[in-house]
Amino acid sequence: MLTPAELVWLLAAVSKGDQAAFERLYNATRAKLYGVVLRILRRADLADEVMQDTYLKIWRSAGGFDPRLASPMTWMVAIARNRAIDLVRKKAELSLEEESAALEVAGDNPDPLARREITDDLRRLLACLGALDEERRRIVLLAYYNGWSREQLAAKFDKPVNTIKTWLRRSLIDLRECLGS
Amino acid sequence: MTIDQDKDVLAAEYVLGTLGPDERAEAQALIAVDSGFADVVRGWERRLGELSAMVDPVEPPADMWDRIKAGVAVSERSGPPPAPATGAVQTAQDDPVASEKPSISDVAANEMPSIFEAVPEPATTKEEVAEAAPQEEAPTAAGPAPVVEALKPAFIPLAVEPPSPPVVPGPPIAAGPAADADIIPFRASARRWRAATILTGALAACFLGLVVVQTTKPDMLPVALQPKAKLVEVVKTIEVPSAKPAEFVAVLQKDDESPAFLLTFDLDKRMLTVRRVGAQQQAGKSYELWLVSDKYPAPRSLGVIGSGPYTVRQAASEYDPVIINRATYAVSLEPEGGSPTGAPTGPVLYHARLTQTTAPEFPARAP
Secondary structure, three states: OOOHHHHHHHHHHHHOOOHHHHHHHHHHHHHHHHHHHHHHHOOHHHHHHHHHHHHHHHHHHHHHOOOOOOOHHHHHHHHHHHHHHHHHHHOHHHHHHOHHHHHHHOOOOOOOOOHHHOOHHHHHHHHHHHOOOHHHHHHHHHHHHHOOOHHHHHHHHOOOHHHHHHHHHHHHHHHHHHHOO | OHHHHHHHHHHHHHHHOOOOHHHHHHHHHHHHHOHHHHHHHHHHHHHHHHHHHHOOOOOOOOOHHHHHHHHHHHHHHHOOOOOOOOOHHHHOOOOOOOOOOOOOHHHHHHHHHHHHHOOOOOOOOHHHHHHHOOOOOOOHHHOOOOOOHHHHHHHHHHHHOOOOOOOOOOHHHHOOOOOHHHHHHHHHHHHHHHHHHHHHHHHHHHHHHHHHHHHHOHHHOOHHHOOOHHHHHHHOOOOOOOOOOOEEEEEEEOOOOOEEEEEEEEOOOOEEEEEEOOOOOOOOEEEEEEEEOOOOOOOEEEEEEOOOOEEEEOHHHHOOHHHHHHOEEEEEEEEOOOOOOOOOOOOEEEEEEOEEOOOOOOOOOOO
16 A cells, blocks of 8 residues: 555646556555445446546546645545445445345444554544444444445434434534534 | 535535435535535545545456556547646536645656655455455446447548438439430439438438437537437437436526526436426516527527426427537526516526536447
């Protein structure tokens, strides 16, 4: 794994049309991004499609990346997740019918990290998530990691969609307050 | 304060991914038009994005890089090269929110090469690949239908060149030397045949060209190739298969703070949905939606917007996707039931253009 600083340099080179840098960037980030989108889409063919889309987008808009506003990984992950969620919402029937399988696969908490990978920002976020009630913490994590809709969360927690909506709202407001701006 | 908080939660839920399709489209439209909202979204992408550190890496298929490279090559040929400054509208549907701030690239350019030499390759293991396989092995047949990309360049000229004079007329021409008296009607007849065949050929060529171009890349259709009005009538009866649904939105609003209507086009189904967001129903008045295109001398009515939260129409079916794409959409305030004249009579309150919310057509996979 490259350091964030190295990724910033690579993105800068990519924004100049440097294809070799683009390949290095791909090699450094492909497994993480694929892990993120596969977890949401759970179908290799769809994940492949999103990956191609994502890297094309990264190639085209690397110049729009601003290291003062985002880390390279959160920036790229956001591109990939947005594409994956757009797709999964369009295929709502798919994700719903496979829901039971997803419940088995999807733990709320993916793997523990090597110490060095826990950044200060992540540590703060985890602390703030930890301050939420358990159910409210879980809906945020399930939504983030698995791309679940409110309806899927409602089914999982056996609550009306409106309750989920309220929980989400409350959780996000609390998170915002806890993290500051 | 509450409005800020609503926006904040909308942005957060957009990033989290829990919005339904309509709200998601609304958020994407807001990102496109409201830079303040776009900043809030970016903030949430940064905050929540940290969670991705805990996702297990999974090796993508080995040929993925070749496919990406091919996609980049295609986009280089058909689109602009990556530009340091990306325009707000162009990138609005893409996330994360594009920054218009000065980019790092200028600063970085000079010292890059030395750094690249030292970049290590990421480690990959077979175990990861094995773990990566999704629970249900997805049949590749379920993937996107291959696009007839290879045909594209070949068919475009077809529509440009007038079809060569037909050989068909048969008997009259094949008859060879004949009495003058006979030749004249034959010639006239041949001319009629020829005219008819040219017309048919031209129609067929247009169709073929249109269908192929519409299927692959409507944007590539040059203005000169856009179907004449009378052709559109025929074209609409053809089911145009599309590899991916294309969806476009426009936010009809007076200012950044108060979107009034949200317009969504599903080009696949030629379906138009108007969602009432902030506009108030006025007694004895109706809102009417107009398509304004330089292809038409006057605005075309897309119908009166109903008083409910959603108005769904097939109204778009008679318009070409290219026209739909490039048109401006306007809402005027008309007497109840719509404009009595067929042209806008009341004040035009809102107007906007479309923004694509789905990913643009991605080229077919490399063979």
